[in-house]
Amino acid sequence: MAAIVHQFMCLDDNFGVLMHDSATGATASIDVPEAGPVLNALSEKGWTLTHILVTHHHKDHIGGVDEVRTRFPDVTIIAPAPDKARVPGADVYLAEGEEVAVGSLRGKVIETPGHTSGHIVYHFAKEKLLFAGDTLFAMGCGRAFERPAQVLHDSVMKLAALPDDTEIYCGHEYTLSNGRFALRVDPENEALKLRVAQVEKLRAAGEATLPTTIALEKKTNPFFRANDPSVQQTLGMTGAAPADVFAELRERKNKG
Ligand code: ZN
Numbered sequence: 001m002a003a004i005v006h007q008f009m010c011l012d013d014n015f016g017v018l019m020h021d022s023a024t025g026a027t028a029s030i031d032v033p034e035a036g037p038v039l040n041a042l043s044e045k046g047w048t049l050t051h052i053l054v055t056h057h058h059k060d061h062i063g064g065v066d067e068v069r070t071r072f073p074d075v076t077i078i079a080p081a082p083d084k085a086r087v088p089g090a091d092v093y094l095a096e097g098e099e100v101a102v103g104s105l106r107g108k109v110i111e112t113p114g115h116t117s118g119h120i121v122y123h124f125a126k127e128k129l130l131f132a133g134d135t136l137f138a139m140g141c142g143r144a145f146e147r148p149a150q151v152l153h154d155s156v157m158k159l160a161a162l163p164d165d166t167e168i169y170c171g172h173e174y175t176l177s178n179g180r181f182a183l184r185v186d187p188e189n190e191a192l193k194l195r196v197a198q199v200e201k202l203r204a205a206g207e208a209t210l211p212t213t214i215a216l217e218k219k220t221n222p223f224f225r226a227n228d229p230s231v232q233q234t235l236g237m238t239g240a241a242p243a244d245v246f247a248e249l250r251e252r253k254n255k256g
């Protein structure tokens, strides 16, 4: 596999993610939550930044872009076409289905409105990598800030349709609190209980709980399981439309 992914922490609970193409040396940063940790990671690895792939306009995802660009003036900045106005100054704006090239690596943009109206994610099919930003988290999903939860549900279901062995990198380390919520709405799920126990151990040791996979999320993420009879039963929504169950899940998670 030509792609090497390096993940590290930024700000309080954001992930920095670099994807390096060993064939050409091209290196992409998925968002830039803050410049310092991204620049440190690049020099630690000896990689030269060639691309920035922006998922959405929130400050904790683009806050470090300008500073990183002054250090790597030739960097190509890719940003969501549906959110041009709020991510100004990018070199390329991409919409649904459009291709992104990082050296020899080829990805495709998937539009995932919900968390923000213009949120996009990057799927590198051959490398089996998904960079999901704040649309999807381990055992959770982003808040539906700018579109109704039903729209975010459609976006999350687009991601659920990707191959099971796709590795998913997300914008935040929210796994433990997501897992505790998941247990409340899916209490009999054995795979979920096991996973939350593993996550407790990882977090106690200060270790990251990402990446995850589509297969693991299908088994343990309640937002992937809005059509599951036991989740529906716990919510008192047996037989309800999955989009409405998803909206109820989102509502309950917002309340903590
Ligand atoms: Zn966000």
Ligand code: FE
Pocket (backbone or CB within 6 Å): 058, 060, 061, 134, 171, 172
């Ligand atoms: Fe974020």
